[in-house]
Amino acid sequence: MISGGGTGGHIYPAIAIAEELKDRHPEAEFLFVGAKDKMEMTKVPEAGFKIEGLWISGIQRKLSLSNLMFPFKLMSSMVKARKLIKKFKPDIVIGTGGFASGPLLKMASILKIPTLIQEQNAYAGITNKWLAKEAHSICVAYAGMEQFFPKEKVVLTGNPIRKDLLEVRSKKEAGLRHFQLDSNKKTLLIVGGSLGSQRINELIASQLSLFEAENLQVLWQCGKLYYDRYAALETDSVRVLKYISKMDLAYAVADVILSRAGAGAVSELSLVGKPVVFIPSPNVAEDHQTKNAKSIEDQDAAIMLREKDLDEKFESVFKNLIKDIELQKKLSKNILTLAKPMATKTIADEVERVEKEVR
Known part of the structure; x- marks a missing residue:
């Protein structure tokens, strides 16, 4: 299972990882989880993958109705995430950031399923920081990310790129x-x-x-x-x-x-x-x-x-x-000279390592 969305910056890395894993394991099944009404609900199917939507949105920087609704959205999304995980039975759950990945990876951790986070930015997002303690591995694109994440979990890979x-x-x-x-x-x-x-x-x-x-x-x-x-x-x-x-x-x-x-x-x-x-x-x-x-x-x-x-x-x-x-x-x-063309392969290697190690 893979989750990440809200913007292309979270969606396309998720798709790139899925495509690399599908090439390696043609028999594998994939299920994406996104936020209802966000762009991942159209971009992921266009890439050939199934997706389910959660009723979730980010916290705004000002008092709003959306913020007041956030606890209810989070609880609803956690319940649905649990149902999706129980039905799909994933071997590993991958998150690429964005608020949709929060409930899915948190519930996967509760259910003792291995999780991997991919953080694209030089400053870690709030969702990935929330999930980091329980993640098995955290793939990053910039050096020095130990300031946000447990040092022993950080792997410098670069950001995944569409083929x-x-x-x-x-x-x-x-x-x-x-x-x-x-x-x-x-x-x-x-x-x-x-x-x-x-x-x-x-x-x-x-x-x-x-x-x-x-x-x-x-x-x-x-x-x-x-x-x-x-x-x-x-x-x-x-x-x-x-x-x-x-x-x-x-x-x-x-x-x-x-x-x-x-x-x-x-x-x-x-x-x-x-x-x-x-x-x-x-x-x-x-x-x-x-x-x-x-x-x-x-x-x-x-x-x-x-x-x-x-x-x-x-x-x-x-x-x-x-x-x-x-x-x-x-x-x-x-x-x-700054390009990391092998980033997607390196992340897929790490996904395979975590899945085998935890299994």
Whole structure:
């Protein structure tokens, strides 16, 4: 059983682990558990796996009806998780973060079933910290995670990556056809996270004339919440999309990328090896996206721009990047050295080790 959701940053690592284990064990059965009405309920079936939904949501940072309902949602989810575990009889339960994984892994621990946690970020999420004491193994992407987790359980693996992203450079022609782009123009890819980003969307809308002046075409994932607002800006050289399902093709056609700095995005972009400008979201726990982006910028492997500096600095920084081919090459070369292409296999090895050891 596997659980993780709320955003693509939790969902896609879970799918990547499942796909690796399925390749190794074709006879194995998999059941995902997510939060009802969240994106995992559609993305997991699209990847070919079954999923059950729990009535659970995160705790908000302000007093709200959702917070008052949280104890009832948690109890309901624990009861359903117990029923699902009893029926499915898993050999191991894996959690990749997000509030949906909390009730499932907590109940698995109560029922003495081995659990493994995968933490993507440099700052551990609240759910994984809650589950860590009883987990058998904790796979992490950053050094120093012993500050959050029991040292003897931590395994440095990197973040799991979807198989279709392991090699993208040969897919450029297919990507140009798929997105109906001009092979004679350079392509700017904008990814504001799986749910979209209001601030990045506002920035892109205000800079379309700059991109046109630089003879760039734009592949813009704005997010479903913002699509109706920006769809009218689509032209022959600006593609506005709610969501990009073929991210391997999007990365293949990109010459420069603007992205949030969630752990999944950082791991994918390290593997892709294109020049990146990270615009971390300031609205996440412990400002972990800024920490993620800063760790890459400090190694001359990407450019980081904080949201508060966009109005003042974006145009000059972006123009400099587009005109400086040597800078582009340096960023591409350096970010590639940070990639961990074997992360998914290493995590699958750890899943197998835990399952055999506990069994």
